[in-house]
Amino acid sequence: MGENIGAAARAMLNFGLTDLRLVAPRDGWPNPAAVAMATKADIVMDNVRVFETVADAIADLQHVYAATARPRDMVKMVVSPKAAATDLRNYSAAGQTCGILFGKESHGLSSDDITLADTIITVPLNPDFTSINLAQAVLLIGYEWYQAADKTPDRFISNTERPATKVELGHLFTRIEKGLDARGYFDSKIARRPIILRNMRNMFQRFEMMETDIKAVQGIIKGLSLPLKKDGDT
Amino acid sequence: MGENIGAAARAMLNFGLTDLRLVAPRDGWPNPAAVAMATKADIVMDNVRVFETVADAIADLQHVYAATARPRDMVKMVVSPKAAATDLRNYSAAGQTCGILFGKESHGLSSDDITLADTIITVPLNPDFTSINLAQAVLLIGYEWYQAADKTPDRFISNTERPATKVELGHLFTRIEKGLDARGYFDSKIARRPIILRNMRNMFQRFEMMETDIKAVQGIIKGLSLPLKKDGDT
Numbered sequence: 001m002g003e004n005i006g007a008a009a010r011a012m013l014n015f016g017l018t019d020l021r022l023v024a025p026r027d028g029w030p031n032p033a034a035v036a037m038a039t040k041a042d043i044v045m046d047n048v049r050v051f052e053t054v055a056d057a058i059a060d061l062q063h064v065y066a067a068t069a070r071p072r073d074m075v076k077m078v079v080s081p082k083a084a085a086t087d088l089r090n091y092s093a094a095g096q097t098c099g100i101l102f103g104k105e106s107h108g109l110s111s112d113d114i115t116l117a118d119t120i121i122t123v124p125l126n127p128d129f130t131s132i133n134l135a136q137a138v139l140l141i142g143y144e145w146y147q148a149a150d151k152t153p154d155r156f157i158s159n160t161e162r163p164a165t166k167v168e169l170g171h172l173f174t175r176i177e178k179g180l181d182a183r184g185y186f187d188s189k190i191a192r193r194p195i196i197l198r199n200m201r202n203m204f205q206r207f208e209m210m211e212t213d214i215k216a217v218q219g220i221i222k223g224l225s226l227p228l229k230k231d232g233d234t
Numbered sequence: 235m236g237e238n239i240g241a242a243a244r245a246m247l248n249f250g251l252t253d254l255r256l257v258a259p260r261d262g263w264p265n266p267a268a269v270a271m272a273t274k275a276d277i278v279m280d281n282v283r284v285f286e287t288v289a290d291a292i293a294d295l296q297h298v299y300a301a302t303a304r305p306r307d308m309v310k311m312v313v314s315p316k317a318a319a320t321d322l323r324n325y326s327a328a329g330q331t332c333g334i335l336f337g338k339e340s341h342g343l344s345s346d347d348i349t350l351a352d353t354i355i356t357v358p359l360n361p362d363f364t365s366i367n368l369a370q371a372v373l374l375i376g377y378e379w380y381q382a383a384d385k386t387p388d389r390f391i392s393n394t395e396r397p398a399t400k401v402e403l404g405h406l407f408t409r410i411e412k413g414l415d416a417r418g419y420f421d422s423k424i425a426r427r428p429i430i431l432r433n434m435r436n437m438f439q440r441f442e443m444m445e446t447d448i449k450a451v452q453g454i455i456k457g458l459s460l461p462l463k464k465d466g467d468t
Contacts, residue, residue, distance in 0.1 A: 072392070074393065075393045128250075155312070157311055158308065159307075
């Protein structure tokens with residue numbers, strides 16, 4: 001279906017893949033439905049090549065993977081999308097040509113097509129609901145391909161703020177301690193003062209505060225230390 | 235849009251997630267378009283809960299993630315889908331309640347909605363083509379959630395075949411060696427015989443043959459050793 005081709009083209013481009021090869025598309029080529037669905041993925045659509053057979057489509061490739069559920073009737077290496085992505089990145093880095101076959105399980109990839117592939121990629125899915133469409137399979141495998149080379153750290157703080165230094169945290173804490181002492185906060189529980197202060201300090205340590213967080217909390221402390229306005233309410 | 239809700243329900247169930255909460259759906263609820271799109275994901279659709287505000291929808295949760303591109307105007311922890319999946323699995327294992335907010339960038343999740351989340355999940359995407367729909371974001375994050383607990387090995391041979399033992403491989407190789415010697419294959423290059431044999435053995439070692447592969451190659455050797463039929467052709 002044209003819609004599937006267009007959606008697959010978009011999923012490819014989401015992860016920087018642009019070489020789309022079609023084998024005997026049902027509705028011929030070019031296909032207006034595919035173009036309509038592939039909004040803004042022109043770079044993929046403009047380079048589409050059409051082949052009559054799978055063998056023709058993969059003729060120049062050195063490593064071919066087939067995306068399909070694990071076949072029960074053949075002996076073949078099966079890899080996760082993640083492992084495939086590692087392989088494909090390694091092959092590409094060595095200047096070797098690679099491709100991935102996709103097709104609808106029911107009437108897309110035949111056993112003969114799968115036999116032409118070196119390796120099978122099986123997307124892990126809830127065994128009680130394994131139905132995904134072709135473009136979704138492209139999306140998930142493209143995602144792993146992209147991830148395999150992506151340098152973005154797994155965790156970071158957005159914005160350009162910097163973590164607070166220990167001396168900034170120390171100043172904040174001194175201010176809290178003095179403010180509480182000055183207002184007699186500990187007078188009725190003076191024996192527990194060291195434990196309460198230690199717990200408070202541990203809490204602020206755990207917050208992994210940024211420089212701007214320190215300033216914000218300093219602002220809150222300053223604001224709460226002001227006398228109530230006449231119509232103010234605690 | 236109903237179609238997005240139905241597609242999201244399917245993507246959730248693909249990875250074993252079933253608790254779908256909607257905030258003020260545009261076309262009300264229930265929505266026939268959503269049900270039509272959610273084919274066979276009844277377990278998700280039957281349990282949908284509708285809330286008026288994001289705050290209501292997340293009221294009982296202890297950890298809330300928002301799936302969105304990295305916001306430039308707030309200081310927030312940003313994690314990859316993979317890192318989020320690890321966190322969420324850990325929280326769940328500790329009996330803590332978690333949720334992920336999804337919405338259309340343009341008019342779905344507002345900055346106020348995102349502020350209600352503890353952490354942002356940003357899907358790594360080709361910076362030149364970052365457009366994915368809501369159901370695709372659910373699919374990719376659901377995939378990592380599923381992967382984080384999936385025990386399927388990254389690489390394995392399909393079918394129940396077992397790898398060949400070294401003695402089976404040794405028998406195969408002895409047969410090849412004797413067959414070649416008996417036919418005078420090495421007579422014209424007797425000095426290179428040890429090197430050729432070593433290279434052949436290394437080749438078969440590299441094939442990581444299964445028990446059935448040994449039998450198949452034994453069959454090929456046996457077949458090729460038969461005399462030509464009268465109308466046969468080499």
